[in-house]
Amino acid sequence: MADFPLLNTTIKDKRIVYLDSTATALKPQIVLDAMDRYYREYSANVFRGLYDISERATAEFEKAREKIAKFIGAAISREVIFARNASEALNLVASTWGKENIKKNDVVVTTIMEHHSNFVPWQQLTAEKGAILKVVGLDLDYKLDEAELLSAVKEAKLLALTHISNVLGTINPIRSLIKKIRKINSDIVIVVDGAQSVPHIPVNVRALDCDFFAFSGHKMLGPTGIGVLWGKLKYLKQMSPYMYGGEMIKQVYLTKSTFQEPPLKFEAGTPDIAGAIGLGAAVDYLNSIGMDNVRKYEEELTELALLKLSKLPNIKIYGPKKASSRCGVVAFNLFNKDKVLIHPHDVAQVLNEDNVCVRSGHHCAMPLHDNLNVVATTRASFYIYNTKRDVDALVLGLKKVIDIFS
Amino acid sequence: MDIYRENILDHYRNPRNNGNINNPDASEVGFNPLCGDRIKIQVKVEGGKLQDIQFKAQGCAVSIATASMLSEYAQGMSLDNLRKLSKDDILELVGISLSPTRLKCALLSLKTLQRAVKKLQKGG
Numbered sequence: 001m002a003d004f005p006l007l008n009t010t011i012k013d014k015r016i017v018y019l020d021s022t023a024t025a026l027k028p029q030i031v032l033d034a035m036d037r038y039y040r041e042y043s044a045n046v047f048r049g050l051y052d053i054s055e056r057a058t059a060e061f062e063k064a065r066e067k068i069a070k071f072i073g074a075a076i077s078r079e080v081i082f083a084r085n086a087s088e089a090l091n092l093v094a095s096t097w098g099k100e101n102i103k104k105n106d107v108v109v110t111t112i113m114e115h116h117s118n119f120v121p122w123q124q125l126t127a128e129k130g131a132i133l134k135v136v137g138l139d140l141d142y143k144l145d146e147a148e149l150l151s152a153v154k155e156a157k158l159l160a161l162t163h164i165s166n167v168l169g170t171i172n173p174i175r176s177l178i179k180k181i182r183k184i185n186s187d188i189v190i191v192v193d194g195a196q197s198v199p200h201i202p203v204n205v206r207a208l209d210c211d212f213f214a215f216s217g218h219k220m221l222g223p224t225g226i227g228v229l230w231g232k233l234k235y236l237k238q239m240s241p242y243m244y245g246g247e248m249i250k251q252v253y254l255t256k257s258t259f260q261e262p263p264l265k266f267e268a269g270t271p272d273i274a275g276a277i278g279l280g281a282a283v284d285y286l287n288s289i290g291m292d293n294v295r296k297y298e299e300e301l302t303e304l305a306l307l308k309l310s311k312l313p314n315i316k317i318y319g320p321k322k323a324s325s326r327c328g329v330v331a332f333n334l335f336n337k338d339k340v341l342i343h344p345h346d347v348a349q350v351l352n353e354d355n356v357c358v359r360s361g362h363h364c365a366m367p368l369h370d371n372l373n374v375v376a377t378t379r380a381s382f383y384i385y386n387t388k389r390d391v392d393a394l395v396l397g398l399k400k401v402i403d404i405f406s
Numbered sequence: 407m408d409i410y411r412e413n414i415l416d417h418y419r420n421p422r423n424n425g426n427i428n429n430p431d432a433s434e435v436g437f438n439p440l441c442g443d444r445i446k447i448q449v450k451v452e453g454g455k456l457q458d459i460q461f462k463a464q465g466c467a468v469s470i471a472t473a474s475m476l477s478e479y480a481q482g483m484s485l486d487n488l489r490k491l492s493k494d495d496i497l498e499l500v501g502i503s504l505s506p507t508r509l510k511c512a513l514l515s516l517k518t519l520q521r522a523v524k525k526l527q528k529g530g
Contacts, residue, residue, distance in 0.1 A: 343466035345441045345511065349409060361441060375442025375464070404410055405467070 003028040003285075004385050010355075017356040017393045022166050022329050022363075022381035024218045025199060027282075031221060034281035035274045046273055047247060047264075061273050064280030065263070071283045072194075072213065073204030074230055081229040081236070081263040082271050086195040087117035089214035089229035090160075092266060093191055094121035096239040097212075098158070101189075104130040107156040111136045111144055112371050113165040116364045118193040118214075122160050131157075138371070142168045142319050146177070153181050158189045163197035167365050167379065168319035169302070169329035171201065178209045189235070195219055199383070200298060200327050202291040205230050217275060222282035226275030229266070236262035243268040294384055298328040301382045305330055305391045312398055314339065318372060328382035331363070333374060334401060342405045344378040350404060351397040358394070409502050410467065418467040423477035425460045432526040436518030438510055443469040447518050451526060455484050461515065468500075468508050473515035475499050485523050491516055 002008070004026045007016060018026060044054035046061045062077070069077035083089040098121070102108060108122050112135055126133040134152045139145045142165075153159055159181065164171050178190060192210040197203055199220035205213045212235070217226040231239075241248055241259055245268035250258040259265045286294065303323035309315060314335040320326045334342045344360030351358055359379045362369045369376065380394055430448035437444050443465030450458040459477045463470050479499055480488055496516055497504070504512055 343441065343443075345466040345508070346410075346468070349468075349508065404415065 003030070005029060005032070007385060012355070014355045017354070017390045019380040019382065019386065019390060019394060020357050020359050021199075021219070021383035021386075022196065022379065023359055024224065025221050025383055026385060027223065027278075028221055028285050030285055031223065031278045031281045035223060035278040038274045038277050043274075045270055057273055060277050060280075061271070064276040064283075067280045067283045068228060069230075071203075071287065072198060072215075072228075072230060073206050075206060076233070078261070078263055079230050079233055079236065081231065081266045082276055083214075083227045083229050083266075084225055084272070085216040085218070085227035086193060086214045087216075087227075089212075089227050090118050090191065090193060091121050092229055092242045093212050093214075093231070094125050096242050097189065097235060098122070098125045100238075100240065102126065102129050102131050102157060106131040106158075107134060107152075108132070108158045108160065109134045109136060109149070109152045109156045110160045111149070111162065112138060113144070113168060113170060113368050114160070114162050114365070115166050115193060115195065116366070117195075118160050118162055118191070119367060122158075135367070138168075141321060141325075143170050143325065144172055144177075149177065150180060150184060153185050153188055156185060156188055158191065160191045160193070162193040162195075163203075164200070164327045164329075165319070165365075165368075166196050166329065167331045167363050167368055167377065169326035169331075170320055171197070171325060171327055174208050174210065182209065196327060196329070199286075201295045211235055217279040217282065220279075220282055221285055222279035223272075223275045226272045226279050228279075231262075233262065236266070239266075241265050241268065245269045247271070289384060297384060298382055299323050301386060301388070301391065302326065302328045302330065304388060305380065305382065305394070308391060308395050309398075312395070313337075313402065315398075318377060328386075329379060330381070331377040331379040333377055334398065334405075336402075336406045341374075342401060344376040346405065347378045347398070347401050350401045351394070353400075354393065354397050356393055356397045409504070409508070411502065414467065414471045414500065414502065417471035417474040421461075421463070421470055421474040421477075423458075423460050423474065423481075424462065426462065427458055427460045430460075432522040434518050434522035434525065436514050436521070438465070438469070438514050440507070440510060441466055441469075443511055443514055445469065445473055445515055445518050447473075447515065447522055449519070449522055449526070451485065451523075454486070455482055456480055456488065456523075457482075459519070463515075465514075466511050468504070469511040469514050472496060472500055472512045476515050476519065480519065485527065488523055489520060491520070 042053040042056045046058040066077045136149045190210045191212040194215040198215040213230040218224040248268040317332045348360035427448040433448045445463040447461045
């Protein structure tokens, strides 16, 4: 806890109970220090200067790439492309591989539990190309309907699937699903949104056997503005650049240009150097705890939260029943004694009086909320710095909500 | 807790003018995509003044309470004065301070009512 400066601050003389790590995580001191060091000691551009501080910037930048590659089990660091965030990483795939390969009447499969960033790019692409978008639904325990998925992918060119739902917390069994899918359709390209998995569970992209994997730095204790697209090198080599500019070219003539190899081919312009270095430090921090321990700790906290929340009157919790099938994300709604929804914005506002920070709304997953038949939910999410005391603060705050609105 | 003062909760629990008008002169639906607040406002106008305002809404306490308070406040008001109502008038009416996010909830009813009246004046 002491590692996270924000948790040592107070508002209205009360401590901050931060339960919105699914939106963005708090930053440990070592991440702030790593970025500060770059700006203070060697804030030169990368790949350019022949002078010491530029060489150091390049070395630290590439060291961060290597750490990240190792962290997600990539074979080589060249497969790790820096982007702004998971959204940009997913858009990169849709705008390059997608635009070049998806044709009229092709089938693209996605799911109802996607964040907009892994839904809208495919919706727009298929609309533009006259292709077909199939959306796989849920089973009764808020897990993916596996039979529907396996049937949908038969003729599909691409599958875009989240690893963990940012609302339901559902952990999709990606590894076993992909094994089954590859047997049914050996040519399908599989894009996994790992924005909620990399921060919370051990991930090995080679073991998963997906083709692309996207995630954000800021949800895994790193800074905002940096994210990652991992892709199999064979695809990265085929794909056209996403943007043109500095850093990504080999030769420029008046009438034509040639481009760098991956990953630089996809990293036009000066990158977020401090961000990448900060993310590297976040990876160090997570490694020092161990991702198995992160998962174990969060699972226990989630189990406790589910237990305590389920005892509140007229609460509806969305997501798998067992903590073992879900991540530390708990979306719910409270109803008054007449079964009328207490609006999530009112819930969040009352909680805010005691500095309990939760999210309310559709959490960038409107198709899912339509599917659940609710306009919005309140969402509490946990990370390594949360404690049982935070769960108690949430429950206490919700009792206040019930008192006010019943 | 200032924002959920008793009078706000009272208007939320027992909204005034919460109904429909037969043959309204104007009817308008407003939507706040951020929270999913939705409001339908109907008005009757006579001699350039609002004779009746009724609304039906789904949403958070702030949006419903504000709509209720506005519906009382604007009864009998001239259309010209209604057009001039601003954010500050609403804040004064509800008597609470609101964050920018919640302000959208509070302003939904005013914006919808002003749109209804504008439509009426254009149409008429």
